[in-house]
Amino acid sequence: MIKDIMLISELGELALIEKIRGYFSIGDSGVLIAIGDDAAVFSADKKNIVTTSDLMSEGVHFDYTYTTFYQVGFRLVISNVSDIYAMGAVPSYLFLNMALTGKRSEEEFDDFLKGVREACEHYNAKVLGGDLSLSIKGDFYSATLIGFADRVKTRSGAKPGHNIFITGNTGDSAAGLAYLKYVKKRIPMEKNMEYTSREIDGTILDTVRRHLIPCACNPETFIDKIKAMIDISDGLLLDLYRICAESRAGALIYRDNIPVSDGVRAIASMLEMDYMDFVLSGGEDYELIITSDSDHLDDCILIGKIIKDGFFFVDSDGIREKFVPKGYTHF
Amino acid sequence: MIKDIMLISELGELALIEKIRGYFSIGDSGVLIAIGDDAAVFSADKKNIVTTSDLMSEGVHFDYTYTTFYQVGFRLVISNVSDIYAMGAVPSYLFLNMALTGKRSEEEFDDFLKGVREACEHYNAKVLGGDLSLSIKGDFYSATLIGFADRVKTRSGAKPGHNIFITGNTGDSAAGLAYLKYVKKRIPMEKNMEYTSREIDGTILDTVRRHLIPCACNPETFIDKIKAMIDISDGLLLDLYRICAESRAGALIYRDNIPVSDGVRAIASMLEMDYMDFVLSGGEDYELIITSDSDHLDDCILIGKIIKDGFFFVDSDGIREKFVPKGYTHF
Numbered sequence: 333m334i335k336d337i338m339l340i341s342e343l344g345e346l347a348l349i350e351k352i353r354g355y356f357s358i359g360d361s362g363v364l365i366a367i368g369d370d371a372a373v374f375s376a377d378k379k380n381i382v383t384t385s386d387l388m389s390e391g392v393h394f395d396y397t398y399t400t401f402y403q404v405g406f407r408l409v410i411s412n413v414s415d416i417y418a419m420g421a422v423p424s425y426l427f428l429n430m431a432l433t434g435k436r437s438e439e440e441f442d443d444f445l446k447g448v449r450e451a452c453e454h455y456n457a458k459v460l461g462g463d464l465s466l467s468i469k470g471d472f473y474s475a476t477l478i479g480f481a482d483r484v485k486t487r488s489g490a491k492p493g494h495n496i497f498i499t500g501n502t503g504d505s506a507a508g509l510a511y512l513k514y515v516k517k518r519i520p521m522e523k524n525m526e527y528t529s530r531e532i533d534g535t536i537l538d539t540v541r542r543h544l545i546p547c548a549c550n551p552e553t554f555i556d557k558i559k560a561m562i563d564i565s566d567g568l569l570l571d572l573y574r575i576c577a578e579s580r581a582g583a584l585i586y587r588d589n590i591p592v593s594d595g596v597r598a599i600a601s602m603l604e605m606d607y608m609d610f611v612l613s614g615g616e617d618y619e620l621i622i623t624s625d626s627d628h629l630d631d632c633i634l635i636g637k638i639i640k641d642g643f644f645f646v647d648s649d650g651i652r653e654k655f656v657p658k659g660y661t662h663f
Numbered sequence: 664m665i666k667d668i669m670l671i672s673e674l675g676e677l678a679l680i681e682k683i684r685g686y687f688s689i690g691d692s693g694v695l696i697a698i699g700d701d702a703a704v705f706s707a708d709k710k711n712i713v714t715t716s717d718l719m720s721e722g723v724h725f726d727y728t729y730t731t732f733y734q735v736g737f738r739l740v741i742s743n744v745s746d747i748y749a750m751g752a753v754p755s756y757l758f759l760n761m762a763l764t765g766k767r768s769e770e771e772f773d774d775f776l777k778g779v780r781e782a783c784e785h786y787n788a789k790v791l792g793g794d795l796s797l798s799i800k801g802d803f804y805s806a807t808l809i810g811f812a813d814r815v816k817t818r819s820g821a822k823p824g825h826n827i828f829i830t831g832n833t834g835d836s837a838a839g840l841a842y843l844k845y846v847k848k849r850i851p852m853e854k855n856m857e858y859t860s861r862e863i864d865g866t867i868l869d870t871v872r873r874h875l876i877p878c879a880c881n882p883e884t885f886i887d888k889i890k891a892m893i894d895i896s897d898g899l900l901l902d903l904y905r906i907c908a909e910s911r912a913g914a915l916i917y918r919d920n921i922p923v924s925d926g927v928r929a930i931a932s933m934l935e936m937d938y939m940d941f942v943l944s945g946g947e948d949y950e951l952i953i954t955s956d957s958d959h960l961d962d963c964i965l966i967g968k969i970i971k972d973g974f975f976f977v978d979s980d981g982i983r984e985k986f987v988p989k990g991y992t993h994f
Contacts, residue, residue, distance in 0.1 A: 338770075
């Protein structure tokens with residue numbers, strides 16, 4: 333008898349994560365937040381210790397064809413810093429794991445470490461440890477970042493009536509990546525480096541930079557007004573859905589309020605794609621989605637409102653249209 | 664002009680780790696222990712928080728030809744628990760990263776999680792988070808484990824005159840692995856499972872178990888007598904060398920005192936190898952090496968003495984012989 337085998341690629345990422353959650357229930361252990369938010373939280377004496385861990389594997393999260401080793405290292409740190417900020421915490425200590433094919437050169441190894449170091453210095457994180465190993469079949473990096481928070485901000489604090497804000501443009505990173513996949517070459521920009529090119533338009537370069545040297549967004553100036561928060565790592569709609577799912581609520585999105593950069597429009601036009609696909613579902617922008625009962629947050633853009641149930645776009649003429657949250661998933 | 668390119672495989676693991684240490688000096692940051700011990704330590708209020716991170720990559724740390732998914736998950740946890748115990752700490756919170764090829768079945772995924780869960784339950788660690796992703800070219804796992812310690816035990820506390828103890832046999836895991844590579848098949852033993860076989864001798868099975876379902880050694884009963892400590896992950900001599908290097912000291916080893924299991928002898932004889940190679944340089948036993956000014960530690964074996972300088976074996980007839988510490992390195 334042949335047994336039916338279900339592959340994890342058929343199950344899908346969300347089902348797999350639910351499965352992991354089921355395996356590791358934490359019971360009554362004094363842990364404040366376990367699996368299911370941007371990071372986990374436990375307390376030591378009076379401090380909230382916030383921890384997140386992210387991995388990057390070659391061919392999935394990065395491709396050396398169009399990413400330098402510096403940029404891979406830089407991006408690894410940012411994805412973790414962004415998770416820590418999204419909890420209302422401040423990053424402190426980083427642990428770095430690397431499994432590398434033996435064919436890597438010393439120069440490539442140095443470049444990767446420089447990228448890690450410059451990102452860590454920028455966000456005040458110290459590298460305290462990790463692990464290094466050979467890999468047979470491709471490079472793999474992971475990092476764990478520990479931070480501290482006075483008051484933790486979760487995904488589950490959204491309530492009907494809250495306004496929904498974002499801290500900046502979305503879709504830039506995904507559009508930048510699409511451009512890089514199209515030109516199939518590295519653009520060796522680094523932090524603080526003035527990079528100009530005769531071949532590439534400046535607007536497009538700015539957008540590509542959002543992918544290669546991303547920023548993590550620190551919400552400290554309006555932290556007291558935040559009720560729920562998540563960082564955009566898998567797309568505006570999917571990450572907004574995660575806030576709503578954890579808060580048992582729905583959302584209206586004022587579609588015309590969503591900011592779109594010139595670079596996203598330019599790249600979408602060049603590649604004959606719909607720019608709103610980048611804006612709504614592109615990952616790795618590391619902007620924050622915030623819900624608040626305030627009508628205004630400095631430097632943030634109001635893009636919607638939390639409602640009891642359902643997901644709708646609202647146009648400026650008031651017409652509602654249902655939407656299905658989708659974004660980047662790994663399986 | 665062709666530029667000379669130095670590959671990381673030519674530099675070697677120790678040089679690469681020194682390079683990493685150079686990149687990430689922590690300065691005056693309030694961190695108690697950074698790169699260079701079994702785990703890093705920082706304090707939050709009055710608590711010492713001890714963190715370690717380990718990775719496992721397919722084809723290097725495990726091979727599914729002769730390792731079940733359960734066993735891979737179990738071993739991933741143990742390697743981290745052992746590092747936490749080696750700091751005199753108690754394990755608490757685990758973060759799990761997985762990059763898996765899409766061809767993994769749900770059953771394999773479940774088996775891996777069961778292995779992680781049973782090891783975590785045994786050592787009282789809670790899984791709080793992590794990351795899951797597709798991998799193009801092979802499976803990678805990493806885990807970060809956070810623990811707490813009242814008084815941290817480091818590698819650097821050894822002084823000339825200290826006795827050197829180990830907590831149990833060494834070489835068993837490496838011999839078990841050599842046996843598995845020879846028979847090229849899985850032995851589906853699990854924690855608490857009575858596994859017997861008509862084909863495999865019981866002594867050999869016990870030794871193979873040390874590789875597939877290892878134990879981490881908790882030093883709590885003699886913690887007050889410990890001056891320096893490390894767990895044996897890369898071999899008795901190499902890990903003893905690490906204590907000596909961090910403590911700026913040397914060591915005498917009473918070679919005849921080193922315990923050798925019947926299983927190691929049996930496997931070495933079967934494979935026509937020298938059993939002392941397993942015992943002195945085999946990795947992943949997760950026994951502890953301890954230095955102490957006591958003459959006796961419960962359940963530990965006295966195997967040598969810390970001296971000012973140099974590395975020597977001493978036989979029962981008092982003859983000294985220099986040795987070069989070697990063990991498992993990844994490059």
